[in-house]
Amino acid sequence: MVIICEQGATQATVDAVIERIKAAGLEAYLNPGVERPVIAVLGVVDRDKMGLMEQFIALKGVERVQRISAPYKLPARSYRPEGSTVRVGDVVLGGEEVVVIAGPCSVENREQLLSAARAVKAAGGRMLRGGAFKPRTSPYSFQGLGEEGLKLLAEARELTGLPIVTEILDPDDLPLVAEYADVFQVGARNMSNFRLLQRLGRMQKPVLLKRSPCAKLVEMLQACEYIMCGGNENVMLCERGVVNFDTATRNITDINAVPVLKRWSHLPVVLDPSHSTGDFRCVGPIARAGVAAGADALILEIHPDPANALSDGGQSLTPKRFTRLMGELRGVAAAVGRTMAPESA
Amino acid sequence: MVIICEQGATQATVDAVIERIKAAGLEAYLNPGVERPVIAVLGVVDRDKMGLMEQFIALKGVERVQRISAPYKLPARSYRPEGSTVRVGDVVLGGEEVVVIAGPCSVENREQLLSAARAVKAAGGRMLRGGAFKPRTSPYSFQGLGEEGLKLLAEARELTGLPIVTEILDPDDLPLVAEYADVFQVGARNMSNFRLLQRLGRMQKPVLLKRSPCAKLVEMLQACEYIMCGGNENVMLCERGVVNFDTATRNITDINAVPVLKRWSHLPVVLDPSHSTGDFRCVGPIARAGVAAGADALILEIHPDPANALSDGGQSLTPKRFTRLMGELRGVAAAVGRTMAPESA
């Protein structure tokens, strides 16, 4: 931490700041800056000292405080320099294989889900996504089938062997969802639902954590810390688009996040081009870009009949488009030294 | 709704779109645009038709769909053209008076809270804010006193007569928090926690709904609809800063939101300059700006000793600064034809 004092701060003011730093069990080193006093704070800013930064800002004579260390520990690359993998059944995320997770936005009915699941399996997808509890902007939109949806997902898993990724909206649903899900998906709106994250931290099942459309990457990693500090280290980080001034696509894909997260963190990185573009015509190019940039997995929305989908029709691929895209992705994966599962007979 | 077809869309394609519109119980009117076919969709897009827009986007030959009607009903100005007020004890929000809500970010201990509450009361503040359950970016930061904090708030209310505004983080806490709170605060991170909103919609106590830092105003009003459609119409809309590319202040205050929300909605509008600036040196000017722009209320953070605050020290006013600001605010309120409570002896 570096504390920058106001120009013209007196010696007494600076001394008071230094005293405060020492009282907190840290060391202070005064760099006699030419323009203004600058104080470096040395020592381990461990858990009980993380709130100090805010307090130092409020001290008399302090202009601002700059953080030097990353404000997260367990998701940091330095915690596992070699990188970590998350295992779901026989699927490994964060390894050599680029994993494709696909399925409908919402589980709507048996036929729709099984049809989608078969298409995912056939094209080489490795996990099935599908929402049973749906967070919808409007209270009048379809809110998901609930437990019935979970049961259909289980049936689809039985049929195809694909593990299931499904969203958990509320801590109260946890026992129910845990019965069916292989991976808990935390949606973008819940990235800072800390109660939910704490509860997931006490489970052992993997968590796919989606970035809020206005979260800095550093905040996403702090949210991740909520899960990991509870003991659950099976977390995947998912970029799904951030807000932006242009209206050309619904969100803007933060493709830079892929290499940055790989450098800052040891966890597998997932890209969701369906939500980051909101337009099926962009999904293919951005999915290819994600693999080329180094993503460990993609999560894609497909629907047998997008024009009658109860949610996200505009961004869903048909099975046919999905299959064609999978072929392209295999080529890109190979070009960057990764593998992908083949089509299955 | 207006459906814009792709250039060169064939008659058959356009016919299929029109048929689909009719099948949904709506009327279609084809405007033979010079460049491309444009179809106006007429009829009441009521609750069960709100998902149609997404489906129409996925139809063959459709380039994009533009919404014409607002996607919310109950918070709309047209629902109550004369404006509505929210009553909390003897305090009325949305009327002639500009209401100031103030208090510490977190309830830390008895002395801190009572000292702050007395300062709020003395300076003419009308409600006391204070968090007992705190959503914190880091899992290692102070997370609030929980029920002990609520009890201290109740004590402060008894002492000063000020109604209490406190944050509700999770549906499970509702019975407990409801015992103590006069107003439920929904924090920015929970604006899209729809389960929580639905539960609050079944209460009668007023709700102060904070805007997510990346929510469009239209999305905030849709979140509001979740509460109102449950039967609770006592909602206040709070602007507390949105994300921005500049780092000069933590967030950027969307001051435009004040007149826009007053025009779009009948509900009282609150501004939170402590969070929208993150810097106590900016709180005064932006609080004055809020009143000048037409806000019905302000919510401000104060702390008897900001440099030792367990949260938000950097944006908290001392009681002395707060009292001085209240004097300035009275002047601005009068200049725009509003009243404010006087200092109390």
Next chain:
Amino acid sequence: MVIICEQGATQATVDAVIERIKAAGLEAYLNPGVERPVIAVLGVVDRDKMGLMEQFIALKGVERVQRISAPYKLPARSYRPEGSTVRVGDVVLGGEEVVVIAGPCSVENREQLLSAARAVKAAGGRMLRGGAFKPRTSPYSFQGLGEEGLKLLAEARELTGLPIVTEILDPDDLPLVAEYADVFQVGARNMSNFRLLQRLGRMQKPVLLKRSPCAKLVEMLQACEYIMCGGNENVMLCERGVVNFDTATRNITDINAVPVLKRWSHLPVVLDPSHSTGDFRCVGPIARAGVAAGADALILEIHPDPANALSDGGQSLTPKRFTRLMGELRGVAAAVGRTMAPESA
């Protein structure tokens, strides 16, 4: 400047960084950070050393470089702690008076301009704005009357006594525009037209510098330095809205910029609510907010007949609305201890 090394940077790497700092004529102080080496760079980073930061980032073993000093000198508050004023005829900006500059977006014809000018004068406006050279998003839109427009502005000045603020688009127009203008306006699109800024720095006439909709405040002050380092210190800083993810208004008014610029800089601060909202219905509330937040001046668009304006009709006030607003602004100005010119007979 603080240089943060990569975790695990070797002693040799750190030594090389320190050597490089010393070679640049600066001192290095190694703070043996617990996590990673952090090197404080001491000494005057004067003009010829400003590019060093970028070079240090590229050094082996450097993770990132954080700036401590502000990257501008002449516009900084520390250069003139008491604040500075800009004088235009008998109008003083940056003093006790809140100055209102108003007029049409574009000069369209004699009648339109003189009618607007009279309205400005009568309502207590102190300067007349009007564009003769217009930067338009589309090449097919009205581009301004050119010299004819400047002549009409001069006629309006003669008639009303109001000094003229008009935009300069291109260095080549400078001799011509200088003949007529009292204040050069640099539009948002030209904030980083450094050639133009350099030329204006060699003039003595005041410059109203508009912020680009994506410029950080620090970048605006660096643009300002281009003008001031040429010798022209008569600069006013104008906030006119920044880009934002919401589409509720065209831009978002960065009202926080008003107190921040007043603290960071000694120069007068102007707010342009016409452009920062793009909607005449918001101009009044935001103009009042600007005065309440501490702006030294406002610049407003008015038009005798907005529905036939050749540009910016949607954000222009009618003379009647303008006159009413001026009355409100006087009240707000008084409430914050400022004065405003009365209506003139």
Next chain:
Amino acid sequence: MVIICEQGATQATVDAVIERIKAAGLEAYLNPGVERPVIAVLGVVDRDKMGLMEQFIALKGVERVQRISAPYKLPARSYRPEGSTVRVGDVVLGGEEVVVIAGPCSVENREQLLSAARAVKAAGGRMLRGGAFKPRTSPYSFQGLGEEGLKLLAEARELTGLPIVTEILDPDDLPLVAEYADVFQVGARNMSNFRLLQRLGRMQKPVLLKRSPCAKLVEMLQACEYIMCGGNENVMLCERGVVNFDTATRNITDINAVPVLKRWSHLPVVLDPSHSTGDFRCVGPIARAGVAAGADALILEIHPDPANALSDGGQSLTPKRFTRLMGELRGVAAAVGRTMAPESA
């Protein structure tokens, strides 16, 4: 264009709007919306009618106006549905080949430039970039070598056969720069320097137009129209990062812009990962992503000694890193059905 009236607009008000539309030579069709009157405007909104939208917004009883047609003509895909190519010497942009343009940010001296140029050539780069006139945020930073830089670029071209891409800052420099450049680069700060664009529209040399970090894609295409309507259709559209709330990288790469621009426009699309990330460690992954997403060309900064570069050291690749990246790019290009030039002996 669609005109949405205020709720409760009277028949007389609606009639006045319709009359105004007809007076402008357009047809009006009233869709009797259930909530409020909505008027579709039909007819060709050609050049002289492009300002009407702003005027209609200012009409009594109008709530807002929505555009339906794209506000640009010549860059639109519909103008050349088959796509267009830009030829520079024997290099063709927009065809099957993915073209790599590389070189230093600034021309600093003979040795630096020739060394970089040789590296570009050897690795399979097809054009040489290098700035002789540099727009710098600070007036004290290195501003480029001017004509001396252009002469060095010409020498490098002679040596390597690579055509030259160099920035044009000001219309006055045009005759000089035209003597040396093969492609005029318009920097992001000049995207809306309409005078410059108009002058370039009267040249025949290709223009590489960079997007402003806060320009919507639609605005970039309107800027492009300024060039094309002068007769110069040899324009390339370059995405180079937009502003964003996160500070993880300097800008955010709008990778969605690649497929959107390819769909909206017929012009070749270029990606600049050096500026869109600002960090050499991200350049490789984002360059690969650009090719995978469908970019026709990349523009990359390289420097023989980044730690001593006079500008952009932090984002420049060494020749060694560049050569390795080129190999990866060839693989990705092949995977998406494109070609790339091989290494040259």
